[in-house]
Amino acid sequence: AQSVTQLGSHVSVSEGALVLLRCNYSSSVPPYLFWYVQYPNQGLQLLLKYTSAATLVKGINGFEAEFKKSETSFHLTKPSAHMSDAAEYFCAVSGRSGGYQKVTFGTGTKLQVIP
């Protein structure tokens, strides 16, 4: 069985400060990992994904995440927060179930950016 744990349902940072959103996963097979962002009243949009190539993955809007197998983590970071980064962020793990994709989402982390 696979699962995702996002630590902290709400995170507040000052504009210009480092953003760190935590995600730990559990998977019985090498996982594919995703970060999605959801802006208010919108659907989810892919930020970045790890598919067993480089462990440091760069995404859109200056975000990146590092896959650490030993820590079963895939934390999302951004060096300098911008007001437009305020949104909810979801970590997800994808694995095979009967040969097809099965995606499990975390509970989400709401990021507040303080001016």
Added chain:
Amino acid sequence: DSGVTQTPKHLITATGQRVTLRCSPRSGDLSVYWYQQSLDQGLQFLIQYYNGEERAKGNILERFSAQQFPDLHSELNLSSLELGDSALYFCASSVVGGWAETQYFGPGTRLLVL
């Protein structure tokens, strides 16, 4: 814009009623997913279709059903609605549903059951 469309945007109905939510995937995508997002349950996977056939089931209630038509659009039918069914329902699509694929989400249908 993800290319996935969902109608209607908002739906208000009463308990015991039945509603149909519609989703059109991105052009060329064969796989469609349905999710329910609520405050207490988070984002829950309901069901997946690939090229007209059901491929995977998640936490979908027996009162709910879905189908994917030959033109690849999909409908999610919710019947005998309860207050607890009030939620945001998302549709997503991907090319073939491979496990490394990105899912592209529609804007969602917000259902309110009174």
